[in-house]
Amino acid sequence: MSSGVLVGGGPAGGSPADPGFWALPARARAEVFARLREREGLAFVPERGGGWYAVVRHADVMVASRRPDLFLSGPGVTTPPPARWVRWVFGDSMVNLDDPRHAVLRRIVSRSFTPRLLERVERDMVEIAARIVTAVERDRPVDFVSAVAAPMPFEVICSMMGVPRVQRERVMALVAAASEHTGVRRGVAARLRSPARGLRALAEMRRIIVALGRERRRRPGEDLVSALVSAEVDGRSLTGRELGAFFSLLLVAGVETTRNALAHGLWLLTAHPAQRERLCADLAGGLPGAVEEIVRFSSPIVQFRRTVAADCELGGQRLRAGDRVALFYESANRDPRVFEAPEVFDVGRSPNPHLGFGGGGAHFCLGAGLARLEMRILFRELLTRLPGVRACGEPVLVPSSFDHRVASLPFVLD
Numbered sequence: 001m002s003s004g005v006l007v008g009g010g011p012a013g014g015s016p017a018d019p020g021f022w023a024l025p026a027r028a029r030a031e032v033f034a035r036l037r038e039r040e041g042l043a044f045v046p047e048r049g050g051g052w053y054a055v056v057r058h059a060d061v062m063v064a065s066r067r068p069d070l071f072l073s074g075p076g077v078t079t080p081p082p083a084r085w086v087r088w089v090f091g092d093s094m095v096n097l098d099d100p101r102h103a104v105l106r107r108i109v110s111r112s113f114t115p116r117l118l119e120r121v122e123r124d125m126v127e128i129a130a131r132i133v134t135a136v137e138r139d140r141p142v143d144f145v146s147a148v149a150a151p152m153p154f155e156v157i158c159s160m161m162g163v164p165r166v167q168r169e170r171v172m173a174l175v176a177a178a179s180e181h182t183g184v185r186r187g188v189a190a191r192l193r194s195p196a197r198g199l200r201a202l203a204e205m206r207r208i209i210v211a212l213g214r215e216r217r218r219r220p221g222e223d224l225v226s227a228l229v230s231a232e233v234d235g236r237s238l239t240g241r242e243l244g245a246f247f248s249l250l251l252v253a254g255v256e257t258t259r260n261a262l263a264h265g266l267w268l269l270t271a272h273p274a275q276r277e278r279l280c281a282d283l284a285g286g287l288p289g290a291v292e293e294i295v296r297f298s299s300p301i302v303q304f305r306r307t308v309a310a311d312c313e314l315g316g317q318r319l320r321a322g323d324r325v326a327l328f329y330e331s332a333n334r335d336p337r338v339f340e341a342p343e344v345f346d347v348g349r350s351p352n353p354h355l356g357f358g359g360g361g362a363h364f365c366l367g368a369g370l371a372r373l374e375m376r377i378l379f380r381e382l383l384t385r386l387p388g389v390r391a392c393g394e395p396v397l398v399p400s401s402f403d404h405r406v407a408s409l410p411f412v413l414d
Contacts (some may be wrong), residue, residue, distance in 0.1 A: 065359025067093035112227035162223025177201035206244030298352035
């Protein structure tokens with residue numbers, strides 16, 4: 001194993017390998033990452049069964065992201081990595097694939113996002129956002145996550161995929177079950193129950209989309225599933241298992257990350273009234289930059305893992321084949337070498353080369369454009385029609401090492 005700077009061994013919660021670390025206040029975590037960024041080489045983080053290197057500097061995350069030949073996703077990008085039998089049964093998610101398989105699948109999916117489909121999706125986003133805000137105005141709900149932040153990306157993805165309305169409530173419950181414990185510390189009983197519960201949810205989601213795919217092959221429509229089942233690259237099209245894996249990825253990743261970004265966004269605009277006033281003074285011109293800053297500041301995805309394919313050097317650290325590294329987007333997005341006053345929320349920040357959608361390269365978030373558009377459309381609708389909307393309490397966060405999950409956020413309209 002490569003030599004490195006050890007972290008951990010201190011008080012509980014002092015190491016990113018300790019589940020207690022993710023329950024610390026954001027400022028305390030930021031201080032740990034700031035110290036790691038200033039250390040020579042990469043800090044090695046020991047944990048049961050081995051350990052990994054923490055990649056915390058902006059430049060190093062970008063290098064690792066743009067060298068998929070050296071930093072592999074195939075062994076698994078989450079912790080713990082998916083079991084081999086699970087991947088065989090349910091299919092490989094694109095985030096856990098390397099080239100050439102990853103490149104082929106990504107081309108098939110990318111080819112399905114035609115200009116005509118994207119135009120329809122944008123129209124649907126506008127209609128969905130208007131419907132959600134109308135319901136908020138009428139019903140006066142108290143939780144922003146359940147009333148606004150969660151329904152927006154879920155309805156957009158279901159509409160885009162062509163999921164029948166009669167199935168959507170069930171699908172939403174399955175998404176929650178599949179992602180509930182990702183990166184979250186659990187007791188013994190929960191650890192025994194949750195894998196089976198999550199796998200059952202994934203299996204049911206797969207059955208739903210495979211059945212929908214068969215239907216669209218017979219009677220294609222204008223939705224993404226119709227495009228996916230008919231798209232080909234070099235005579236190759238998606239199998240039913242690949243379609244199911246992509247559907248699960250899109251629902252879990254697309255819904256969860258955008259939901260959290262939207263919730264963090266309302267909280268940040270409430271906690272920084274001067275920035276909110278600045279944005280609202282030029283909503284049309286300011287929203288694109290504000291969305292980028294919300295994503296940078298909140299970093300909806302905390303980290304992804306990579307496995308080193310061959311001996312190499314990264315950030316002044318010698319790595320050996322088989323070493324594991326964790327790319328911490330949360331830390332990279334606060335790197336003072338790149339961002340002036342990184343702890344300041346600034347809706348006009350420019351340039352803003354954040355890594356909230358990944359560090360570029362083959363695994364850059366395929367849905368980044370859709371997420372940005374959703375956020376712009378929803379905040380435009382909210383701030384135009386309900387100018388007094390604000391959080392009235394702090395967000396309830398789920399301490400996860402994988403994402404910055406918001407369980408709930410109290411809000412009011414005046």
